[in-house]
Amino acid sequence: MPASDTDVLNPASATLSRSLSGQISRKLGERILDGQLLPGQLLPDENALCDEFGVSRTAVREAVKMLVAKGLLEVRQRIGTRVQDVSHWQMLDRDVLMWHQSLTIEDERLISLMELRQSIEPDAAYYAASRRSAAQLAAIRDAVDQMQAHTGENSEYVLADARFHIAVLRATNNRYLEALENAIFAGLMLSIRLTNPEERLNRQSVPLHRAIAEAIEAQDAEAAYDRMKDHLADAAKRLSAVVKLDPPA
Structure with a gap:
């Protein structure tokens, strides 16, 4: 069962985000920036993301909204949520900058x-x-x-x-x-x-x-x-x- 929105995903990441949705957006954002999720690729559906992160649909939807605002994702009715082309990414967004620097390479x-x-x-x-x-x-x-x-x-x-x-x-x-x-x-x-x-x-x-x-x-x-x-x-x-x-x- 998904955890409530007050649960903490990982104590180590709590300093990087004040909310579960922020933590989820960071995890997904890093996967996009690192090439684990490629432009045009569909994200897993809400239920799968809720199961993976142990959170409610509300937290997942808020995380997706954050990434849409940063140009990393787009939501299309009857298709799903997919990774945007690189040309849409907000490279100079402060979160995107931080996520880039936190990647291990x-x-x-x-x-x-x-x-x-x-x-x-x-x-x-x-x-x-x-x-x-x-x-x-x-x-x-x-x-x-x-x-x-x-x-x-x-x-x-x-x-x-x-x-x-x-x-x-x-x-x-x-x-x-x-x-x-x-x-x-x-x-x-x-x-x-x-x-x-x-x-x-x-x-x-x-x-x-x-x-x-x-x-x-x-x-x-x-x-x-x-x-x-x-x-x-x-x-x-x-x-x-x-x-x-x-x-x-």
Whole structure:
């Protein structure tokens, strides 16, 4: 039988949410972000979720509403609840940011995501410098300013850093590059907790981001490309210093 809405799913997760519905949304959200639930895939029905989490339908419905509001799920009559396409996800929602950072991921995948970023983001900076609008430039510059203002507050710094990289990607005005937003975002969110664990390292990163923003503002595509490569090389160096990879067999 489902437990009442006053029961606690897991004491360890109680600090991350004040309600059962919040805890359920977090569990389902993490599964979506981690790729356990893929875009287009239907969620189990309400009864199955009630049985899994030991809660009432009310708690499950509230959790689904939270994820719909964040763009992760959609509800269709006579079809069910399915995972939304990545383009609808609210990447900069605070819960989504937190869920990304709480995921456990193997070191090899972290390196692979960093390699993807190094392959994509310099070109994104190049095209952003050539095509950005005034509003898109303002978003990029504001993100850098927020990074500078919050170097000592890591949760706010991470939010600003994520905003910066997404703003650059969107400023390419290329829908195919924008489609890579989730992979780029995941690579950033999963690695930044290792590459920028303290204020000192945050302060070192800000000038690298500002140099990218200045090149984009000047519409200097080559410089934007080079500055993004510099930044990602620095991030990759930090990451390689803290992850451990098994040697090839």
